[in-house]
Amino acid sequence: MERDITLIAVFAALIAALGLMPTLMLASGVPITAQSLGVMLCGTVLGAKRGGLAVLLFVALVALGLPLLAGGRGGLGVFASPTVGFVVGFPIAAFATGFVMEQLTRMSVGVAASIAAAIGGVLVLYAFGMFGFMMVLSKGFGETFAILGWYLPGDAIKVVLAGVITAGLARARPASLLSRA
Template sequence: MTGDRSLVYIAIFAAIIGALGVVPGLTLPLGGGVPITLQSLGIMLAGVVLGPVRGAAAVLLFLVLVAVGIPLLPGGRGGPGVFLGPSAGFLIGFPIAAFACGVVMRLLRHSAVFPASLAAAIIGGIGVLYSFGIPGLAVFADLSMQKAAFLSLVYLPGDLIKAFGVAVIAEAISRGRPDALMSRL
């Protein structure tokens, strides 16, 4: 794939992640102040579709836009201050999670798309993301790791639904245009 096309795909996925932030987040009293958003679906999808490097690059581009103040996070949040709040660990984990999703897809490139992308989304988009999000929540919400992990359980059902959605989307993409799943090339 040419560099120009890669840049276009990276920009498109950064825009998709940003657009998913327009959907209002839902902050639950049990979640420690971290909103439930659709953006993690975009993070998973970026890695599953674009692969590890391009997926992480799309997420990094999105985070740069957020850091400079563009209000792309739910509730119209943006600016450097978002990296010092309860969701900071999740934000920092976004590009690593997308990278991990892409790596898993690449490792499972000879498997059927649906189970491979579901595994990628669960391992990278939930497992890896929570490994950053939970410690961030503990630090910025002044909670013990156990309490932060317990509070994060409220997000698990929704994230599993998002992972399933990513697998459905990836399967649809592979049927319509298999070469669009760059993570499997």
């Protein structure tokens, strides 16, 4: 139990730390950040339950006003911005990533982590992110996809990184890969 709580807190801190990396703000109002990589890693390493809880803790801290999102953003105003769908979708994406990872036990860790990150960390996250973007900015699906589609190449790189990092962790410390426990 204590180990789970510690890992949840550590991975919430990892997402916050990835927000410190330089961001690139596009005209859409949605920044390019490394934080979605942290969401993917929460699922691939911790599994569905722990990964979802780690990201839920991170989102709760943001809601309380801590400036943990990329660019030092935090507080309830984030939930009225074009990024609201992504922020709300973070815990669900981590859970989905972990769930897929837990199901792909017959595949190598790296391949399974990449597939899980693509499904949970991109497809699920974009479903929420696009919906929030469309609602806040009153945009249609086509226009929203045309704007947010520019982010997909970077997310593809994050999917590969999630696979490589998770596989490396599995080789170095197999017992730490809780999504396979």
